[in-house]
Amino acid sequence: MARVQSTDVKRSLGRRMRGAAGLAALVGLAWVARDVPAALGGRLSGARAERAARSPQFREGTFHNQAGTRTMVADPGRNLLRELIFGKQKRHPSAPVPLLRPSAPQAADTDELNIVWYGHASTLIEIEGRRVLLDPVWSERCSPSGLVGPRRLHEPPVRLDELPPLDAILISHDHYDHLDMATVRELLVGQSAPFLVPLGVGAHLDRWGVPAERIIELDWSESHQVAGLEITATAAQHFSGRGLRRDGTLWSSWVVAGARRKVFYTGDSGYFDGYAAIGAEHGPFDVTLMQIGAYDRAWPTIHMFPEEAVDAHLDLRGGLFFPVHWATFNLALHDWSEPVNRLWAEAKARDVRLAVPRPGERVVVDEPPAVDGWWQAIA
Structure with missing residues (x-):
């Protein structure tokens, strides 16, 4: 009987812990979701928008390069999504990237x-x-x-x-x-x-x-x-x-x-x-x-x-x-x-x-x- 009680207690504690972890995860998700709109940043308005409009790089509501460019170029016969998933490229290192801690910073009066x-x-x-x-x-x-x-x-x-x-x-x-x-x-x-x-x-x-x-x-x-x-x-x-x-x-x-x-x-x-x-x-x-x-x-x-x-x-x-x-x-x-x-x-x-x-x-x-x-x- 004592064994059954102990098992019940463990199960109860497990449910509580899982519930607490789930609640913590939900709270974490809520914080992440709250930060996403902020991370998208702000929009031009007021004096900032007026200054942008005066830029030689700004036309018809957006900024432009000096020459015409396209962010994506059509490549007939190529499936980028398939290549991303099934491609043979090795896109990750096989071992940890070696890191160094910088030595002491330069003296304030050096020309280095x-x-x-x-x-x-x-x-x-x-x-x-x-x-x-x-x-x-x-x-x-x-x-x-x-x-x-x-x-x-x-x-x-x-x-x-x-x-x-x-x-x-x-x-x-x-x-x-x-x-x-x-x-x-x-x-x-x-x-x-x-x-x-x-x-x-x-x-x-x-x-x-x-x-x-x-x-x-x-x-x-x-x-x-x-x-x-x-x-x-x-x-x-x-x-x-x-x-x-x-x-x-x-x-x-x-x-x-x-x-x-x-x-x-x-x-x-x-x-x-x-x-x-x-x-x-x-x-x-x-x-x-x-x-x-x-x-x-x-x-x-x-x-x-x-x-x-x-x-x-x-x-x-x-x-x-x-x-x-x-x-x-x-x-x-x-x-x-x-x-x-x-x-x-x-x-x-x-x-x-x-x-x-x-x-x-x-x-x-x-x-x-x-x-x-x-x-x-x-x-």
Whole structure:
């Protein structure tokens, strides 16, 4: 009889625990559902909308590239969904991506130029004693929901609260793998740096509680001085959108210039003749941070293939080529390691200086480590 009572108690406790877990799950889902509309961001209105309408890039209610582009190109006989599900590409590493913790940050009075890549496009520029963070995304998924969407292939090598004090935070465009609500909200509390963003993206930051004095919106060719640096929004060939509406905000590349050192960051972009113009006006650059991943022949004008990224680097009059936008999120159909393998081969063929660090590794631009193929062991 005692055994029966014990079993009954266990069953009762199990039901209660399952009920509590179910309730907790429902509460979690409710919180996620509540955050999804906010994660979609804001819309242009008032003075922000009026300023957008004056932009040379804005026509008929949306922003446009300099040349006509399409986000998808018809490819007769190809089934992308079938390829996604049944394709033979190896889109994930076979072992954990090796992470490093950055060494001590540079001294405030040095002229040294360093780059720390945290994964995907999230990168720290240490330039002439100042620190500029690019496209920070620390969330588990690049999505408006914590339950669905592309999931990280490796953890961030440091926590957000372990970042050093920042002087500026740059956002290239509003896609979820470059602009993350949770990360922005944490940086809002943990840092005091302004957010420099393309036109219209400030509407998202507004909705997420970023004060107006910390939002600097720029059109292409516009510059802003911060902490002794001149930061310029430059052209890119891409698109934008966080919901069903497309191209309601601008996208850009960035030039970060100190008194002696210069850095270029592509954001997301297809290859276009704007790179040569940027190189002529703002170059040469000590280092270019170049998007190399998430390409496909189905969207050839909005993301660069690795070989095109080398073309762009040379157009820009770049010194060290530093690849970003690979290894962290699975956003295309190619093999996980294909972008960097193609890049390494092209860089060697064209005598381009290249650094391929592990996430979290600090690269001294004037003394970059030799490329050692670290990714091949897990590819």
